[in-house]
Every structure is written in C-alpha cells, then in structure tokens.
Amino acid sequence: MTTYGTALGATRTPIPGLVVFDLPVYGDSRGWFKENWQRAKMTALGLPDFGPVQNNISFNDAVGTTRGIHAEPWDKWVSVATGRIFGAWVDLREGPSFGAIFTAEIDPSKAVYVPRGVGNSYQTLESDTAYTYLVNDHWSPDAAYSFLNLADPTVAVPWPIALADAEVSEKDRGHPLLADVTPLPPRKILVLGSGGQLGRALRAEFGDAGHVEYADRASLDVASADLSHARRWREYSTIINAAAYTQVDLAETAEGRRDAWTINAHGVSALARIATENALTLVHVSSDYVFDGEADDAYGEDEPVSPLGVYGQSKAAGDHAAAATARHYIVRTSWVIGDGKNFVRTMASLAERGIDPRVVDDQRGRLTFTDDLARGIRLLLTEDAPFGTYNLTGGGGGSTWADIARAVFQITGHDPARVTGVTTDEYFAGATGPVAPRPKNSVLDLAKISTLGYVAPDSGARLAEYLRAAEPAS
Incomplete structure (x- = not known):
C-alpha cells in the first residue's frame, strides 16, 4: 500500500x-x-x-x-x-x-x-x-x-x-x-467606447501598451448579433465598458428608447455573458440616474435603484446584467466632465461671449473629471479589489449646476452674478421636445472606494485645474 x-x-x-x-x-x-x-x-x-x-x-x-x-x-x-x-x-x-x-x-x-x-x-x-x-x-x-x-x-x-x-x-x-524566445504577452484589456470623453481618458491612463486595445462603436458594436465571435475572447482578461447611450432627453422618444435599451441594457447583457463564458473581468460604468434623487443623504452602493426616466431605467438594467457575471466592477459616477463638449466648457464659452445664462439650481451632485474616473478604474484592477459596485465621483461637498456655473465664471475672470439660478421646471418650461426627469440628489457616497486608498480630488479644485488647462469652447 x-x-x-x-x-x-x-x-x-x-x-x-x-x-x-x-x-x-x-x-x-x-x-x-x-x-x-x-x-x-x-x-x-x-x-x-x-x-x-x-x-x-x-x-x-x-x-x-x-x-x-x-x-x-x-x-x-x-x-x-x-x-x-x-x-x-x-x-x-x-x-x-x-x-x-x-x-x-x-x-x-x-x-x-x-x-x-x-x-x-x-x-x-x-x-x-x-x-x-x-x-x-x-x-x-x-x-x-x-x-x-x-x-x-x-x-x-x-x-x-x-x-x-x-x-x-x-x-x-x-x-x-x-x-x-518570444515572451508570451499578457491577456488583453479591451476598452469599449474609446471615442467618448471617458474613453479618451482611459487611453491616456492605460497608454498604448500592446496588451491594451481600444474600440469605438464603428469597430466593435456591443449591440452586434455576432459579438460573441467578434474576438478570441479567451485572449482577454478585462473588458472596460465605457460605451453608453447618454442622450437622456432623446431617450424619451420612441427611437431613443430603443437605442438606449439596446446599448445600455442588451449590450451590457451580451458583454456579461461573454465575461462569464471566458472568465473575464467586466468593468461597467454606471450613472447616478439609476436613483430617483429623493434621498436626503448620499447614495451608497447598496441603495436599491429607482430610476425615473428611460435613460436611468436602461442603465439600471445594465447594472443588473453586469452584476450577473462573477468578475464584475460596476462603477457608478455622476456629472462627468472630460475632453469634449460638456457643461463646463459651455459655461466658459457663455461667460467669454457675454451671455448671461439661466442655470438649474435645484439639482445637487459632484463633478467627476474623466482622468480621475479613469485612474479610479485602473486602481480597482491593479489592486484586485473585491468585485462589486463602487461609487466613483469627485470629492468635496455637493453643488448645484448653478453653483458650478458661477464657479466657472469666477475662475475665468467674469462676474458670477451673471448666472441666474432657476428650478428644473422653470428651465424646461419652454421646451419643445421631450424632457427626461432628473434626480434632484446625485451625491454618491465614496466611503467604499476610499478603503482601497483612493482619495477623491475636490471637485472645486479640479474644476479650476480643468479650466486653466482647457480653452473655452466656441
């Protein structure tokens, strides 16, 4: 024996x-x-x-x-x-x-x-x-x-x-x-939505290493019927999904509703299935719009979703789909500002052109700059953080859109009193097209990601840095 x-x-x-x-x-x-x-x-x-x-x-x-x-x-x-x-x-x-x-x-x-x-x-x-x-x-x-x-x-x-x-x-x-010997390269990281604000920040964060691949909708459509055969997925370790339908008002139309659900929900479901079948990590970027904004305090990761409009509903559905695969990070963020057309650039342009804007003053949240968001996503991956949902926004106290507009005017050398605060209902009173409901409170609690050593930069300080580095949009 x-x-x-x-x-x-x-x-x-x-x-x-x-x-x-x-x-x-x-x-x-x-x-x-x-x-x-x-x-x-x-x-x-x-x-x-x-x-x-x-x-x-x-x-x-x-x-x-x-x-x-x-x-x-x-x-x-x-x-x-x-x-x-x-x-x-x-x-x-x-x-x-x-x-x-x-x-x-x-x-x-x-x-x-x-x-x-x-x-x-x-x-x-x-x-x-x-x-x-x-x-x-x-x-x-x-x-x-x-x-x-x-x-x-x-x-x-x-x-x-x-x-x-x-x-x-x-x-x-x-x-x-x-x-x-030709060394075997690491498994690939695929960044989807590479042409958007966050996608460009992710490219700056991850660089042009041979194992990092970037795809926009033209080169890889998450809604494609043959997505499961679009790549040899076993050669990948991670999919970072920065692709999304984000036109919140158009999502209230028949065509927009279809597109929002196709990209934000069905596309994420297909990615989750690929991740499960090939043992990949799926990083999915979510939104404050999955909440109704009625809470008095900041929203934690475990708060039940309660979306108001089609965009938020489709994003919430995408969250549930992403959570179905074991190796997932759902990254909830808000009020994203990066390289491209956005609220901050618009306000800077209005200030420069002498236009005095009316800006919503009853929605509260934090700006999130895309390079900080990309850095936080990389931290989750490099630190092998426990899988799950993480809130990731700028830091500091919450502000209204009118507060931010006044800060933009102040930082760019213009009189902040030129900004008039109005309610959401007043702002959209004359709208001729569909208007999506917006959450009044978009502040997300950052305690969970801080346990990984991530320090959220103060949104006000980052706003000043952003404006110093960027030319106002025309």
Whole structure:
C-alpha cells in the first residue's frame, strides 16, 4: 500500500502565480483515492477559479520520457494519476520574472497550478506514468504559444536523467534558446467606447501598451448579433465598458428608447455573458440616474435603484446584467466632465461671449473629471479589489449646476452674478421636445472606494485645474 500525506495545502513558488498543492490521498490494500480537483476547497486556499473546460491525460511507458517546455495561452492544473515525474516550469511571460525556473518531483499527492504563459515540462521517473492536466481553453491554431529548448544553458534545468539518455521528440529538441524566445504577452484589456470623453481618458491612463486595445462603436458594436465571435475572447482578461447611450432627453422618444435599451441594457447583457463564458473581468460604468434623487443623504452602493426616466431605467438594467457575471466592477459616477463638449466648457464659452445664462439650481451632485474616473478604474484592477459596485465621483461637498456655473465664471475672470439660478421646471418650461426627469440628489457616497486608498480630488479644485488647462469652447 502506498502512503501519502493527507493534508490539503498550498505552497507558493518563485514564479508568480505558480502554486504547488498537497493533495490528500487515502490508500488501503485495494489502492488509493484522492480528490484531484475540488473547486470549493482549492479556491478557498487561494487558487484562482480558473474555469477548466478540458481534461487531458498523457500516458508514458518508459522512465526518462521528457516533454516540453511549452507555454500556452491558458491556465493548467497538472498532476499525476499514477507514477512519478520530475517537473520543470519556466516563466515565459513578458515581465521581470521572465526566465525564472521552479522544479519539483510530483507524485499523486501533488498538483501544480500553472498560470498562462509559464512553460510546463516534465520527465518521468517511473514507467507507466499517467500525467493529467485540466486546461481552461481549447487548443487553437490561432493562439499565441511560446516554447523553450529543454537544454537551454541559461535556465539549466537539472534533469535527473540526462537529455542524451532520455526519450525526447525531435520537435522538443528543436525549440529556441531563452535568448530567442518570444515572451508570451499578457491577456488583453479591451476598452469599449474609446471615442467618448471617458474613453479618451482611459487611453491616456492605460497608454498604448500592446496588451491594451481600444474600440469605438464603428469597430466593435456591443449591440452586434455576432459579438460573441467578434474576438478570441479567451485572449482577454478585462473588458472596460465605457460605451453608453447618454442622450437622456432623446431617450424619451420612441427611437431613443430603443437605442438606449439596446446599448445600455442588451449590450451590457451580451458583454456579461461573454465575461462569464471566458472568465473575464467586466468593468461597467454606471450613472447616478439609476436613483430617483429623493434621498436626503448620499447614495451608497447598496441603495436599491429607482430610476425615473428611460435613460436611468436602461442603465439600471445594465447594472443588473453586469452584476450577473462573477468578475464584475460596476462603477457608478455622476456629472462627468472630460475632453469634449460638456457643461463646463459651455459655461466658459457663455461667460467669454457675454451671455448671461439661466442655470438649474435645484439639482445637487459632484463633478467627476474623466482622468480621475479613469485612474479610479485602473486602481480597482491593479489592486484586485473585491468585485462589486463602487461609487466613483469627485470629492468635496455637493453643488448645484448653478453653483458650478458661477464657479466657472469666477475662475475665468467674469462676474458670477451673471448666472441666474432657476428650478428644473422653470428651465424646461419652454421646451419643445421631450424632457427626461432628473434626480434632484446625485451625491454618491465614496466611503467604499476610499478603503482601497483612493482619495477623491475636490471637485472645486479640479474644476479650476480643468479650466486653466482647457480653452473655452466656441
């Protein structure tokens, strides 16, 4: 009877993300039994919930059979069903750990989680060895792979059996040395809505790194019927959805209602389904309009939604769709100001042209500048924040639109008394088209995101910086 350890445990290795697991194996005179893969227990120990889709077994007749070093664009859970191997893993991912090596002997009481891009190889130490591995993607000829020569002198794998005496395929013998290996790039981040105010700020925040991709509606429409086939989604880690229908008044028309629901609700539902099927993180940008604005205090993340108009209803539906996928960040924001036509630029232009505006004075909220919003979104991703909903706006006390207009006049050297405050009803009294209801209170509570170390810049101070950096719109 073979005896193995019986305590389930996890041990980190020098290769980031590569983890060795001790598996309980129970034996008697008949043989042994083990739980080779147990999602609940193993994820509780920190194993990523990597979603395997295929189980493969490699049977090896002779001692010294040597396979690898192969790095594929998927994660693997490797173990031994019978026999024993010497395993060697080499990090072939882009980054500072490129070329790092880890080796270990593996019998049925061990398993190794091998993250995407880490080269995997082994040499059998017993005859009739069955090597098993779960993978979370199907092989594709279009996927990116990296390979390393088993005899690379830089890595210098200490094979127990000399490669000259081992059973090695000609293909494995012909793989490149480390100096000639093309590192496997990280999984991609896709930013949708890249042509909008927030999309441009996200491009400035994430830059033009090779693994970050930007798409506007012309290049990728979230309402497309073939969205699930628009990309090889397993090559992505994250979708940041900054695409939205934001014409709140037009949303009250028949055509606008259809477009708002198509983009803000049905499109998000399709993205959530893709995220679920491919183990992606979905970042979805939401709005203060999911609330009716009747609360006396700032809205927290757990406040039940109560939208007033079509735009808010479609955004609330999108929130519910995004929340249906496990790996999600719903980022609720308000009164967004960035690069392009917006309220602040309009007020600065009116001040410059000598026009004295009437501005709504009974809606209260905080301005959110797009570069701060983009920075907060990146923080959620880089800090591996717990999934869920986060409010993310500018800081400071709430202001009305009239307050902000007066501040714009003041900062640009004009008399703030030229701004006349009016009620929402008064402002829209002469409107000839549809008018959407607006929440009176759009202030969102920022306590949750502050626990991640995010400090919301004061909206008033950021307004002054924005106006100093931007020319008034004409």
